[in-house]
Amino acid sequence: MQNIHDVLDARAVTPLFQPLVEIASGRVLGYEALSRGPAGSPWESPAALFAAARQAGRADELDWICRAQAYRAILAAGLDPALTWFVNMEPTSxxxxxxxxxxxxxxxxxxELRVVTEMTERVLADDPSGLLAAAAACREANWGVALDDVGADPMSLALMPFVHPDVVKLDMGLLHHPGDPHTARVAAAVAAHAEASGAVILAEGIETEEHLAIARTMGATVGQGWYFGRPAPLPAGTRAGACLPFIPPPARDDRTPFQIVSGRRPVTVATKAHLIPLSRHLEALVDDGPEPPVLLACFQEARHFTPATLRRFARIAGRSPLVAALGAGLSDRxxxxxxxxxxxxDDVLRGEWNVVVVGPHRAAALVARDLGDDCADGERRFEFALTHDRALVLEAARTLLTWLAPARVPALIS
Incomplete structure (x- = not known):
């Protein structure tokens, strides 16, 4: 083949498959599909293949090709329908x-297939509502969602609960640095999330008995790596040792943060001047700790997003995985x-002042509704509620993310 266009036009991508194994029993639960370009060509490695496709403006098409070729090979093999297939999806596709x-x-x-779509945390910061819509589309097809490379970037821990993955894939680098404090923090945060949600913890990159022992201490129940098998064509006659479970997705809630929190927490009346210290305290939580949280805020109108607030939020955004500000007259950036x-x-959020903070180890939300006083700005009264209940804070945060952007995401096909 002469160039990358020939490769893509011919759909010349070959899938290989690496087993996913239940650590306690050694039983195969499924496989991850890994794509390769034409053997012996400059595009044989997936990194080179995708780099060339991006340069040619055809990366999205390549992503569909990789997935379709994997599905084609799986379907042709006629294997046990209880097997679970992990398939990567590029963000823009x-x-x-x-x-x-x-x-x-x-x-x-x-x-016909039981598929888990692997997503990366970087997409949530780039396109939060798009990621949530894509995850919802997978779940509507009764497919699962995995969050990949958790621990490679400290920011992934704060974004994990928004994806609400069925499977959390620990980055393979963690196995090589078991004594690093960062590794311990990641393992603790992932274990807490798995305990609360029911998600499965999967350790990637297991190559030795030592790696396997470390994976167990991190709470992993599923393993992947050369210790269990290298990427290869599908073996004939493979049966699932057990069925990897999917967890119930978070319920969709179209209410506002104030409506959600005030329905379950006491509401008090206070002036804006009295609420500002509480708001600043929640913002300050972003600077407290090694894993920065997500910060989402509603300002009613752009005039409340003052130059001082702008500078403060820009500074916070320098270390937080996602900072968002919503209000009438505010731009996309x-x-x-x-x-x-x-x-x-006429947006219902015009009447609310909300500050929501979600991190791997803490969560808090101040939600307030303007009572419509005609007086000095600092004397305006709000009904408000404050909560540190993680589940409730996450409900408020998820609903805010649906305001952040865009256009619909297609279903699995369009």
């Missing part, structure tokens, strides 16, 4: 339609590193 020639095999896979959303005149 969530908004790109499936090429017409690949639609039949993707539709068949949706109907109201400050460097800050995601924004402009609220319409």
């Amino acid at each position: 969530w908004r790109a339609g499936c090429p017409a020639d690949l639609v039949p095999v993707v539709e068949q896979a949706r109907d 109201p400050a460097p590193g800050v995601r924004g959303a402009c609220l319409g005149d």
Whole structure:
């Protein structure tokens, strides 16, 4: 083949599969699909293949090709339907339609295979509502969601509860640094999330007995790596030793943060001047600790997002995985590193002042509703509630993310 366009036009991608093994029993639960370009070509490695496709402007198409070729190989093998198949998805392809020639095999896979779509935490900061919509589309097809490379970036821990993954994949680098304080913090945060949600912890990169022992101490119940098998064509006759469980997705809630929290916590009345110290205290939590949390805030109107607030939020965004400000008149980027959303005149959030902080080890939300006083700004009264209940804070945070952006994400095919 002469160039990357020839490779893509010919759909010349070969899937290999690496086993996913239940650590306690050694039983195979499924496989991860890993793509390769034409053997002996400059595009044989997946990194080179995707780099060339991006340069050619066809990375989204390549992503669909990789998934479709994996599905085609799995379906042709006629293996145990209880096996679970892990398939990676590139972030931008969530908004790109499936090429017409690949639609039949993707539709068949949706109907017949048990798939877990692997996502990375960096996408949530780039396109929060898009990621949540993509995860919802997978779950509507009764597929699972995995969060990949957790621990490679400290920010991934704060974003984990928003994805609400069925499987948390620990970054392989953690196995090589078991004594590092960062490794211990990641393991503790992931274990707490798994205990609360029911998610499965999977350790990648297991190559030795020592790695296996470390993975166990981190709470992993599923392993992947050369210790169990290298990427290879599908073996014939493989049966699932057990079925990897999926967890119930978070319920969709179209209410505002104030409506959610005030329905379950006492409401008090206070002036804006009295609430500002509480608001600043929650913002300050972002600077407290090695794993920075997510900060989401509603300002009612752009005039309340003052120059001093802009500077403060830009500084916070320098170390937080996601900082967002919503209000009438705010742009998509109201400050460097800050995601924004402009609220319409009749948007229900126009009447709310919310500050929501979600990290791997703490969560807090101040939610307030303007009582509509005609007086000096500092004397305006708000009904408010404050909560540190993690589950309740997450409900408030998830609903805010649905305001942050965009256009619909297609289902698994479009």
